[in-house]
């Protein structure tokens with residue numbers, strides 16, 4: 360698969376064209392940002408780890424019937440993906456109060472929610488990805504009601520699959536963010552699923568094994584990403 364023009368560069372990935380108009384290459388970078396780009400840094404080997412962790416999760420989800428843009432791994436930092444037009448709605452699923460939910464509703468971090476909660480955010484860097492509801496999605500024309508219903512149902516199905524698998528690794532899935540895209544009119548899970556986009560807590564110690572270590576200057580950031588990779592695959596990078 361030949362890597363062609365750079366189509367898009369985001370905060371954590373570069374997207375390249377290939378010789379097949381239906382396929383793109385996602386290249387994962389070590390760059391890390393937080394708080395809508397206000398905090399910047401580099402996490403050594405993050406690109407390699409997130410590429411492989413995402414590939415692991417996309418493969419696991421495919422085995423349970425959740426289709427994503429993932430086609431195959433190409434190299435340490437690159438995966439082949441289906442071309443999809445990203446829907447400008449980010450879905451966050453929460454199992455435990457943390458981060459912005461804890462802050463917004465005055466909840467203690469670590470409070471186990473009685474049931475999972477699905478939230479929507481408008482994917483717009485200039486606005487700082489504001490919290491929105493289904494009416495906002497409709498009036499902004501971001502997605503149809505049917506697409507929203509499908510994405511929310513997929514997000515909850517993904518929650519069951521990931522939570523169950525991570526439990527076998529002694530990791531708690533606290534919350535995570537998903538993005539979907541349109542591929543020939545079909546809604547597909549897109550972007551990545553990694554310690555950048557999820558909160559993972561070690562089940563016994565409740566130690567944070569995700570990007571909160573970077574956001575909150577806790578140290579041991581690369582080691583946390585390595586630990587997630589190791590628990591999922593049994594290997595080291």
Ligand code: TMP
Pocket residue numbers: 451457458459460488534535536555556557558
């Ligand atoms: P939050 O508590 O800051 O709203 O984050 C909820 C989840 O979404 C958490 O697992 C981190 C993830 N997330 C992203 O992937 N990208 C983002 O820009 C933000 C703010 C959160």
